Amino acid sequence: MTSFTSIPFEDIKSFLFTNNQIIPSNELQAYIAAWNLLKQDISLNIPSSIIDFFIASTLNKTNIPTYKTSEILISSDDNLTKLATNLTLSYVDKSRIIRILGYIHRLDNDLSIFDAIPDDVLSIVLSNLDCDSMLSICNISDTFTKFCQRKLTPILRENLKTTKNFNINSYSKEELVHLCKFRVFNNKIAAASNGSLVLTYDGQVYRFGAETFGSEGINNGMPSLVSDLTHIIQVSANLYNKLALSASGEVYDVLDDLTVIRKKSPFNNIIQICAGYKDSLALTTDGNIYSIGQETITKISNQGSFNIILIAHKREHTLALTNDGQVYAFGNNQYEQLGLGDKIARHILTLINGIDNIIDIAAGGAHSLVLTKAGNVYGFGNNSYGQLGLGAIMRSTSVPILITNLVDIISISCGLRYSLTLNKYGQVYGFGENNQVQLGLVGESFIPQLIPTLNNIIQISAGDENSLALTTDGRVYSFGYNYNGDLGFGHQNIVIVPMILPDLNLL
16 A cells, blocks of 8 residues: 555645645645644545545455556446446546556556557547546646647547537637536436435436425335436426436426326427426527426527527526527516616516626526636625625625635536535535525525535535535435425434435435
């Protein structure tokens, strides 16, 4: 087993920085500071390289053979599944596999064979990876680091063109890297006040809370499998609507007794669903938005040549994001939640001026957030509870305003009167109403506050008054309103600190 100092120094510095620690100028002292911090019984944001070190320290190395780095790089994920399991990883991550094998001295680091390989072959190697793995591989050897410095931008741009729908021709290398961290259309958690939905990585759906609590045949509010649903790729939930989208583009409504009905739909090319308070919305591959009511389906024309790739909807207003980073809005505007400079409702998609380069949008009860490709967040609408994170003095704003103390954000989510944001370090910030502890903090907050107990998060979902957060290893945190057992723990006791749902792993 290798020593603690084999962990990359940059990761040690990042670990200390993200946990508000002073970084010693001496490298060895920095490692000592990190080690002492890890020994303390406190919640920390720990990078995967440090987690992998401790994984390696617990492994039985007897049955783990030596692998060549090149062998791992060119292998398919299917061929590495058994190895990942032996290393206690819940999914295949080539960079983590290489790192753990290195820690336990089971890695034949033959990367020198790549030194004589031309750039076009190295391009093929990187092009066959997802963008997250691509960024990790760039750091595993001098050869790949130098190659990535020369060639990463066009390869990453081409990868993102096929996996995201954004028009990214003008994106810089730094902006492409940031976009790589942004995950769109893969909603696996959906918080709602009378029943949340979670989606496993193999397409199964679980529901818990409220209407399932104490019902005959239901597991007393604990997560229960919706057995009729398979091959699901996305879930969305609101107070009165629970939706699931299948791989074939069909929309299903999850009823209170865990049965499902197929929405009567004349189309099957849906790429996104938004469960609303009353009506729900669906976005199709041709950029059209449909309103799905209990009885009718109405097409909402995009009334222009712009290409809509993402929608956000919760109560009575809707945001629509185009592939060139512009945002349109329509619906109720009583609280200035459309960001159009007035309180006039709109019945057609109307461009929000003053913001561009947007990659994510979120709509709350009467407020909105948008996320730029640089990782900055703008808010507009009602701020009576601090849900815009702009402080207690500003009660509302009719135009987008930058939330100055949020940086490196990769995901946003709006609750009824509160908001959650996720940064690239896997940390979550909450702000707004907190009467049901839906922020995972004590007391309301008019500015973003770090939720210290949430680490290694890759997805967040803010409901009306309860929240969910998904970790890198497939676990789900639940916190907030729990009067009817909404949190999925099988009881009705308030949960002040976010807790992991037992016996539920989405991987």
